[in-house]
Amino acid sequence: MTSAPLTAQVPALVARTVEIPDPGPLLSTLPSEAPLVWVRRGEGLAGWGEAARFDVKGSARFTEADKWWRNLTRTAVIRDEVQLPGTGPVAFGSFTFDDGPTSSSLVLPETVVGHREGRWWVTTVSVNGDLPPWPSLPSVAPIKRPGPVTFADGSRSGAEWGRIVADAVSRINAGELEKVVLARELIAETPRQLDLRWPLRRLSDRYPRCWTFSVDGVLGATPELLVRRERGLVTSRVLAGTIRRTRDDVHDLALAASLARSSKDLEEHEFAVRSVADALAPFCSSMNIPETPFVLHLPNVMHLATDLAGVTSGQASSLLMAGALHPSAAVGGTPTKKAQEMIRELEALDRGRYAAPVGWIDSSGDGEWGIALRCAQVDSSERTRLRLFAGCGIVAGSDPTAELAESVAKLVPMRDALST
Numbered sequence: 001m002t003s004a005p006l007t008a009q010v011p012a013l014v015a016r017t018v019e020i021p022d023p024g025p026l027l028s029t030l031p032s033e034a035p036l037v038w039v040r041r042g043e044g045l046a047g048w049g050e051a052a053r054f055d056v057k058g059s060a061r062f063t064e065a066d067k068w069w070r071n072l073t074r075t076a077v078i079r080d081e082v083q084l085p086g087t088g089p090v091a092f093g094s095f096t097f098d099d100g101p102t103s104s105s106l107v108l109p110e111t112v113v114g115h116r117e118g119r120w121w122v123t124t125v126s127v128n129g130d131l132p133p134w135p136s137l138p139s140v141a142p143i144k145r146p147g148p149v150t151f152a153d154g155s156r157s158g159a160e161w162g163r164i165v166a167d168a169v170s171r172i173n174a175g176e177l178e179k180v181v182l183a184r185e186l187i188a189e190t191p192r193q194l195d196l197r198w199p200l201r202r203l204s205d206r207y208p209r210c211w212t213f214s215v216d217g218v219l220g221a222t223p224e225l226l227v228r229r230e231r232g233l234v235t236s237r238v239l240a241g242t243i244r245r246t247r248d249d250v251h252d253l254a255l256a257a258s259l260a261r262s263s264k265d266l267e268e269h270e271f272a273v274r275s276v277a278d279a280l281a282p283f284c285s286s287m288n289i290p291e292t293p294f295v296l297h298l299p300n301v302m303h304l305a306t307d308l309a310g311v312t313s314g315q316a317s318s319l320l321m322a323g324a325l326h327p328s329a330a331v332g333g334t335p336t337k338k339a340q341e342m343i344r345e346l347e348a349l350d351r352g353r354y355a356a357p358v359g360w361i362d363s364s365g366d367g368e369w370g371i372a373l374r375c376a377q378v379d380s381s382e383r384t385r386l387r388l389f390a391g392c393g394i395v396a397g398s399d400p401t402a403e404l405a406e407s408v409a410k411l412v413p414m415r416d417a418l419s420t
């Protein structure tokens with residue numbers, strides 16, 4: 001069911017992209033209201049304003065959003081002097097994990113600043129057929145500190161969550177399914193309205209290997225790229241298999257070596273790679289799947305990681321591919337349907353937009369979609385309450401105490417980003 005008719009009057013989109021000199025860090029160009037962000041290692045996109053949006057619920061949310069975007073951009077007049085992926089009009093999107101009560105959205109910002117390969121640009125758009133305003137950067141208000149933040153258990157305490165993990169392990173051992181990803185939430189309260197630029201700046205500074213994102217109240221820094229489509233090439237970074245870091249680099253190296261040999265983690269990783277490769281196969285004429293994963297070192301945890309690459313065989317957009325890939329075994333489980341049922345039964349949590357695609361798409365259908373992990377969902381109007389999420393892949397050999405500790409480590413990036 002859609003919340004807006006697909007055939008609703010399609011506005012006349014006009015977009016203009018101009019090259020600009022280095023404006024400084026992308027995040028420093030953002031005004032405080034509703035920042036739209038996709039940044040990694042200083043490159044990416046930062047947008048604001050809302051020229052158009054599409055909200056949608058239900059199992060066809062990806063295809064309906066894709067249709068809306070194609071309709072909007074098909075007749076667009078685009079003057080683009082930079083011609084890189086992400087120039088011209090782009091929409092930022094954030095989707096829900098399942099068909100529950102929360103909407104998914106695509107947002108077309110009024111202004112986007114971008115940086116890539118030593119070039120910077122600004123795109124402005126209008127949807128009434130007029131020439132958009134001449135691209136310029138507004139002067140922005142200084143970033144406000146959040147003040148002392150408090151944290152409390154969400155739908156379950158840590159101990160309760162450990163018990164549902166134990167329950168899942170025994171059901172896996174009884175042969176009900178192979179893997180399920182179980183998540184928990186933590187509630188953060190800030191004494192005053194949160195300036196989202198505060199946590200975003202800290203996340204992108206501390207986690208440069210992750211994609212820092214902010215779309216429609218969901219923000220975080222994810223290490224997992226569900227899909228990138230760029231000029232006929234498709235890539236995906238699959239993660240599964242995790243250990244916590246200890247702050248002792250020598251010990252961490254030994255742990256990384258043990259992670260790369262751990263049969264429990266390698267098996268869990270294999271499920272995740274297989275689910276992504278199978279879902280990407282219909283979109284690709286050829287695919288490269290490395291035989292062994294590498295260890296991705298992040299400041300809080302290390303993951304087993306595999307980068308898949310393929311050549312596209314059709315016209316499917318990056319968003320349609322993201323929809324086909326979701327939910328991968330990295331955030332759902334194996335087999336998918338059984339895992340989703342168990343998640344619903346055991347978690348007692350509306351995941352909202354956690355563990356679901358977040359990213360951007362341009363008018364050619366190219367784009368990048370990460371999985372919204374290591375993230376928080378902000379209360380829309382007040383912006384004083386946030387739900388933080390973390391989940392762990394549970395397989396036959398999982399130990400509930402270790403999984404609880406892993407979930408604590410995965411909550412660290414957002415917790416730290418919120419503290420003053």
Ligand SMILES: C=C(O[C@@H]1C=C(C(=O)O)C=C[C@H]1O)C(=O)O
Nearest residue numbers: 240241242330373390391392393
């Ligand atoms: C579900 C999350 O992470 C996923 C689960 C992982 C695991 O269990 O090893 C690793 C990376 C992610 O694919 C999360 O961070 O919330």
